[in-house]
Amino acid sequence: MAPREMTATLPAVRISRRSFVAGSAAGLFIMSLPRIAVARPSLDEALVGFSGGKPINDGRVKLDIPPLLENGNAVSVTVDVESPMTISDHVRRIAIFNEHNPQADVIVFNLGPRTGRARVATRIRLATSQTVVAIAELTDGTFWSSRASVIVTLAACIEE
Amino acid sequence: MAARALIHVPKTAKKGEVIELRAMISHRMETGQRQGVNGEAIPRDIINRLTCTYEGVEVFSAELFPAVSANPFVSFYTVAVQSGVIVFTWIDDAGAKQVATAEITVS
Amino acid sequence: MRSAGLGAALLCVLIGTARAAEIPAAQRQSGSAFMSEATRAMQADDTSNPGMLSVLEGSALWNAPAGKAAKSCASCHGEATASMRGVAASYPAYDERTASPIDLAGRINACRQEHQGLEPFRRESAELLALTAFVGNQSRGLPILPPNDPRLAPHLALGKEIFDRRRGQLDLSCASCHNDNWSGRLGGSPITQAHPTGYPLYRLEWQALGSLQRRVRNCMVGVRAKPFEYGAQELIAVEIYLNQRAAGMNLETPAVRP
Numbered sequence: 256m257a258p259r260e261m262t263a264t265l266p267a268v269r270i271s272r273r274s275f276v277a278g279s280a281a282g283l284f285i286m287s288l289p290r291i292a293v294a295r296p297s298l299d300e301a302l303v304g305f306s307g308g309k310p311i312n313d314g315r316v317k318l319d320i321p322p323l324l325e326n327g328n329a330v331s332v333t334v335d336v337e338s339p340m341t342i343s344d345h346v347r348r349i350a351i352f353n354e355h356n357p358q359a360d361v362i363v364f365n366l367g368p369r370t371g372r373a374r375v376a377t378r379i380r381l382a383t384s385q386t387v388v389a390i391a392e393l394t395d396g397t398f399w400s401s402r403a404s405v406i407v408t409l410a411a412c413i414e415e
Numbered sequence: 416m417a418a419r420a421l422i423h424v425p426k427t428a429k430k431g432e433v434i435e436l437r438a439m440i441s442h443r444m445e446t447g448q449r450q451g452v453n454g455e456a457i458p459r460d461i462i463n464r465l466t467c468t469y470e471g472v473e474v475f476s477a478e479l480f481p482a483v484s485a486n487p488f489v490s491f492y493t494v495a496v497q498s499g500v501i502v503f504t505w506i507d508d509a510g511a512k513q514v515a516t517a518e519i520t521v522s
Numbered sequence: 523m524r525s526a527g528l529g530a531a532l533l534c535v536l537i538g539t540a541r542a543a544e545i546p547a548a549q550r551q552s553g554s555a556f557m558s559e560a561t562r563a564m565q566a567d568d569t570s571n572p573g574m575l576s577v578l579e580g581s582a583l584w585n586a587p588a589g590k591a592a593k594s595c596a597s598c599h600g601e602a603t604a605s606m607r608g609v610a611a612s613y614p615a616y617d618e619r620t621a622s623p624i625d626l627a628g629r630i631n632a633c634r635q636e637h638q639g640l641e642p643f644r645r646e647s648a649e650l651l652a653l654t655a656f657v658g659n660q661s662r663g664l665p666i667l668p669p670n671d672p673r674l675a676p677h678l679a680l681g682k683e684i685f686d687r688r689r690g691q692l693d694l695s696c697a698s699c700h701n702d703n704w705s706g707r708l709g710g711s712p713i714t715q716a717h718p719t720g721y722p723l724y725r726l727e728w729q730a731l732g733s734l735q736r737r738v739r740n741c742m743v744g745v746r747a748k749p750f751e752y753g754a755q756e757l758i759a760v761e762i763y764l765n766q767r768a769a770g771m772n773l774e775t776p777a778v779r780p
Binding site for chain 1: 560561564572711729
């Protein structure tokens, strides 16, 4: 089996073989990726950036995303965090990061005690099959996360 | 064309009830990663911020990146504390603001 | 590399299937039946269906006075909820003035030229799609009811002929996939029955609303055939045939599809 990824050495440009194949199928959105992609932080670097280096725990966060996607252009994502959402104990922020898009960041939600329920939903773009992470920051300064692996199927027919 | 927004706010709620709010706005969310037919880069043009105020108090905000889908959709919750106006504000890369408002009656 | 891959996939799927039977009425299914739960949910709720943003835009255009006489669509047609209910279900129709069939987008443009004295919107422009989606949305939930007009008969026959004829470098007809192999998959995507139940619709692949003509052209490119031009009589004939083929199925405009 061919190696899953090829890594170009200079200048810190990484081209994943899978995203290149995906690019040729999914049109302009990703076709241009290998040419203008610049160094992006890895998924873990992005998470550490968000937590400011504090440890990130597993649990408390539920990331709901379909494992098999018909199209990567609009993927429905819901994040639920276990929290009483009181003034003294609530979720401050929820963020979503990805592994293989041109940019690691997807969205950051800023919540507060008036949010009532730590549940957010949105629709995101995923350039190719990859890992997606939801991470939450609580008022006690702890960070919690959950990750999911998704497969983006490619449309059989492309347009012009 | 002007941007169009669709928001969902319950018309009525009981005091203390946790209600779901949904907001969607027409925007292509151009990523800045694409090239046009002649190979020139298509500049990034996205909505990068959404805020929600409830009777003037900010109760929610989000920072959006190019990986948010075209016609961005966001759903979240808030506690119905009093009757009043809920305002959604979207800000794009050029700093332009789009606003949508809804009234809620809390009993 | 890609077309070779697609060609090989198609060969696997399609070799040895020479039947050209039409789909029995009891087995007909809208494209929404083939979608994931997430995509169906996106369509089902008006505040999450991105096609509704275009319907909203269309509503504004419907009420906006334009042209020398400063007339809006509403000036003549009034409230669309009443006057346009069921209209989209019976398009394409026969147009007396041009003595040829006309689809809903064509009718909107004709109205715009004749009664508002304005330039027609470009086919597939956001404005024309928005107005078409707004008018189409008034028929949501109603069955497709093709006009019973004998003058459309030759165009219906042409549409069926185009649907059944193999074309393009892959030598496939619409029927090769959508009649003979609709329960199968092409690559990762389910092959649907190609019923035009939700147009104009929001395709996640397009990240925008698009017309049935765009979808048909898309398929023609898929089989490596030269697509008909937007507004061409051949495309309208295909629309007529597809609507006849889907007669009685409920409209979903604006649908969401992957």
